[in-house]
Amino acid sequence: GAVVSQHPSWVICKSGTSVKIECRSLDFQATTMFWYRQFPKQSLMLMATSNEGSKATYEQGVEKDKFLINHASLTLSTLTVTSAHPEDSSFYICSASGRAGANVLTFGAGSRLTVL
């Protein structure tokens, strides 16, 4: 149980375009989803926390207008990187906690974004 699916697993886009990443909890209702960014050989940096049906809470230094997060249902959250630039290239990972997970975190497989 407690499976989180994330896609796409990798995406290459041109500078200035927008990219959407989806995070789905497959077998449980995720009351809270988290989005992280991970640079090579570095730790997971929390970008934002989203609760179903409400606005996401962004960490200090994360531009909410650039990283749009939508958590419209208990099984789906999306992260849209708007007007992407090369410095946005990174590994983005979502995670979810919910009723099946007993408040334990389950991670998606991650999405590697490369902005040309």
Added chain:
Amino acid sequence: GENVEQHPSTLSVQEGDSAVIKCTYSDSASNYFPWYKQELGKRPQLIIDIRSNVGEKKDQRIAVTLNKTAKHFSLHITETQPEDSAVYFCAASTSGGADGLTFGKGTHLIIQP
């Protein structure tokens, strides 16, 4: 806010030996301490966790100890095997669970054959 320090950043041990990774935290209200294993290019996986009402927890070759007074917790892996090679992250939260987890910077564990 919470600050989690993790050491060492890299640890190399001979296969069969034990490995110990240590973390300290700053917020005395922290009450949940999970450990994650991340293989290259893959998602972090929870391997063990401990809550503040327990001092030690063991699961086969993996154990975690918690010292609330000193505000540190450690991961112990015994009889290390090649498949233990990965990056390990500690984390802490005050929510008793996944909300508000602060991660350490990670330890790259290398098991030498």
